[in-house]
Amino acid sequence: MALFLQRLVDGLAEGSIYALLALGLVIIYRGTGHLNFAQGEMALFSTYTVYQFGEWGVPIGIAVLLGMCVGFVLGAATEVVLVRPISKKSPFAVFIVTIGMFQLLNWLDGAIWGGQQLPSTAMGSKQVKFPSLFPSNPDDYFTVFGAAITWRSFCILALVLVIGAVLYLLFNYTKLGLAMRAVASNSESAKLVGIRTSTVLMFSWGIAAAIGALGGVVFAGLTTNVNQSLMFQVFIYASAAATLGGFDSPGGAVVGGLSIGVIQNLAAGYADEWVGQEMKVGVAFLVILAVLLLRPSGLFGTSKVERV
Amino acid sequence: MTLLRTQGLTAGYGPLTVLEGIDIEVNEGEIVVMLGANGAGKTTTMRAISGVMPRQGIIEYEGRAIQKASPDAIVRGGIAQVPQGRGTFPELSVADNMRAGAYVRRDSAASVQADLEKWFEVFPRLAERHAQRAGSLSGGEQQMLAIARALMSRPKLLLCDEPSMGLAPLITQELFHVIERLNRDEGLSVLLVEQNANLAMHMASRVYLLETGRIVASGSAAELGADDTIRKAYLGF
Amino acid sequence: MTLLDVQNVTVNFGGIVALNGLSFSIEEGHICGLIGPNGAGKTTMFNVVSRIYQPTSGSVLYRGTELLSVPAHGIARLGIARTFQNLALFPTMSLLENVMVGAHSQGRIGFGRAISRIGAAADNRRTRDFAGDLLTQLGLGALAFRPAAGLPFGTLKRLEIARALASRPNLLLMDEPAAGLPHGEVDELGLTIQGIRDQFQLTVLLVEHHMSMVMSISDRVVAMEFGRKIADGTPAEVQADEAVIESYLGSPT
Amino acid sequence: MSARIIIKSGGRASWAIRAAAAAAVVALLLWIPTRGSDSLIDTCTTAAMLMAAAMSLNLLLGYTGQISLGHSAFFGIGVYTTAIAVTRWGWSPFVTLPVAFAVAFVVGLLVSLPALRIKGVYLALVTLALGLVFPAFIKWPKIEWLTNGSRGLDQTGFKFSKDNPTYELFGWNPWGNLRGQNVKPFYFWVGVLMVVFVYLVCRGVVKSRVGRSLVAIRDNSTAAAVMGVNLAVTKGIVFGLSAAMCALPGSLSAIRTGTVTPDSALLTVAGSITFLVIMVVGGSGSLWGPVMGAIVYQFIIERTGDWSDPDKIPGAVRPLFSWSDVAPGGGIFAMALILLMFFAPFGIVGLWHKLVAKVVTVVPKPAGTTSLVREETAPAES
16 A cells, blocks of 8 residues: 555656646647647757756756746747748648757757767767756655655645646636637637737747746656656657647646556556566557547547538 | 728638628618628628738728738727627637637726626626536527627627527527617627528618629618519529 | 438437438439528538438438448449539649549559559559540640649639549539639539539539529429428429528518 | 740650669669779668658658658568567578568558547657657567567678679679678668669559549548548558568668667667658658658768767858757758748759759640540531
């Protein structure tokens, strides 16, 4: 029981990170119908800037806020400069552009902060030490029902719940939130009531990238290093989370993220022989596949009737 | 006094030209009805005036040219549209739908709330369902909501795009009474697009008849009702 | 002889009844007009016959066989072709290639023969000539090698007809062929439709809002409202029908 | 404008141009292994493998519009089928090529089953997950007895005997210096053969009734179904075929390098992105696109490979890249990908067609028979 509880909380903590990135994916998808393949890499770029601010002696808390600002600007600029003009051409073009952003940012991380280039690819693996945001000494834990809960897991979980609450307030009690929901619900009608949909989409991308940045920082703190391939798997887990929750439901993204974290940790814990460290990503794969086949709109998403 | 005037308004989708030069006028305090069969270009006219699609020609509102204005500037100027097919925000609550209607207003939240209450009095069924998702309302209720939402921006001119579509006759009548009352009591000018010719012509100050992208006849309801043009445009004989 | 027999077809979309026990039939060689206000369910009917939608209940018989047990891609081979309301062309292909795809159900070249090139070149030549002839016939011969994207709407509407004809259909479903056409071209299109009906010995089911055209070329007209049939008969009968007049003009209260 | 050149398709001029182009390609192919440097031969062999992989992706994505970010996994299936068969079961390396083809075909077909229900970006997501899972799967402890986990497998290559014969054509040796252990020209020829095979398969499919139905599915799948295209079967077979062809260069790379590890670049998602970059840069939806793309890609990657050292960067572009100690290849292609979508969505081949169209007008062969025209005029005569 104690072990179960411990695994549950660790899973929730890891899932929190997926939830943060999944939230970003969902916010963008709701507004534009695009899947942002560069979400993970945007987060990674921001994480590197946090590392950089830290190197310059900025206190970690402020560095994280600055990193989120960098993320916001990066996301908003991507929407305005690249996605908006190209989305008039075709969804395929948007897909390619986000893949291009994925590769560009990944290369840029290596180019600026150093990396080891493997032949014919941009994916290096040089690691940079990253400070943990939360107490992470071996004895930083408290005991509940005999389970050792690390303060780190606890703090991460709390942080995500706070972010979730802030977003909930933003969506439901601000004018911008109302506009974002209106655009997601019916973009033509949103224009007709005088909402500048382009501005709203810019903010959506910005907010998505800023939340993603926080996810990246927390994850880097968890693994205590940053490297160029840090976010590949996290992105897939986040996508799995968004798929599970339903791609147009922010609440679903949080629930999905936490579930994926828990499923994965329990699977790795109880079926270590089968899952192990290697096949954790296989769990995400199976979840995506199963959800898309059995319930394509996810747990909380709305299914749309296709019209011809 | 002329509130809205278009001159040589043309618009289309990609290679398809839908409007081939439309000249219409709406005077203050009027209900102007635009009739026409499906595909004649009624909705396109509405969307072109609201600025949500590319258009050429002249659109004048209160004497100012607005054919280059953005949709939000047009709403701010006092033109609100009730889109075709109940273009509500189905995932949002009824109250949030109406608050979204007040999006362009710069006055206090309290005065928005006051307007909300006011329209809830006019549309009591919306008040009952203020916390429900708009998508769960019946067709008639959604149409009411779309009108109430448009009114939340305090418009001078209301563009109503085929409010009777898919509604039972009794509900359509009720809807039209509301529009008439708004016109009479609030001094709201209305440009109404309709398929339901007989009903709409009862309350029209003037009528335009649209056929394949151009105005083929115009005049008072009595003038147009007297000849066979409308009958012919709709039924082909 | 009855070619298509629609019996009690009902279509539900998550609680919304798009078609409500619709029944009608079409005689071989007829042009049958399907009319009704927006949202009456006409396009839904088309999508049922071309197997894009699965009705909740009912049956559709084509020459006595149940269409609802045929997959969507099997319809063309049975001799049913259609055009689309908002154009469903292949924009990156040339007009000629669009029509060649229309002849897909006539071909036999699969992956194996395509890769091994056994008979593939001859098949290409045959299909290409056939498609070229069809384009010429619809007055599009000069545009055969232009990509479909960017051409005028009326041209593309005609291309859709040519593409549908390429499957050598017996039954042609036309969804608002005149929508978006400039004034003068509507009557001309009516003549074209009658012409191809006679030449290719077709049966035509026509959804259209241009009443003058529907009434002048149809042998029979079915009027719909709210997913139901409200009238059925010759154009003259339907025009005189009270329910039809009310649904179009509204009740004179 | 007036100085246009008009060429009739199928006419004498068009055949002359085709013949000249074919002769030039053959001459180039003969020149590289016999007169080119060892490193050039290597570059071209690598480019050939990338070509085949990008061509297979092109058939799926460029023609049919099905997004795949999992082609690195199919490439990897080729790599590991060969490696396992050679090292564990002692097969002769080249016998494994058709086996890899078949295995990847089956796996591709299985992956396509969900793909039938999943569209657009969701398919991209599923295939991306597949690409991420593949290396992890290889390292899975449960199958370590077969794959040797993250340590990879050795001795997977072809063993040459010292006394390989040399063939000469009119005193000229097309094999190049295929003696002893210098087997570079040999792999070059195998690579070329593979590209020719994949090209012919793609060409055969594309220029047929099936190929037209693929583009129809990409452009408008509903309309395609109405025209009689069986979406499920067609998409499934294309997915399988594309996967199978992508396994071939994988197999060849295992044979050529002699060692395989699950973490080598082309087996990870980076590989999928590389194939995608090549396809888009060359021109998606065109037969020669991946060929051009792979040549340009490999050339630029090798040229810029040592630009991590600022002194190696040519003077003109030094200020652009000298600030970083990472080779700029990845960044260059990322920028190219984005810019191409804005200015030349059909890549190099698309640009070429645009340029040529300014000078040369190609008149297609007329389509149609004359018999119909006669039929039309007949009533007037009688």
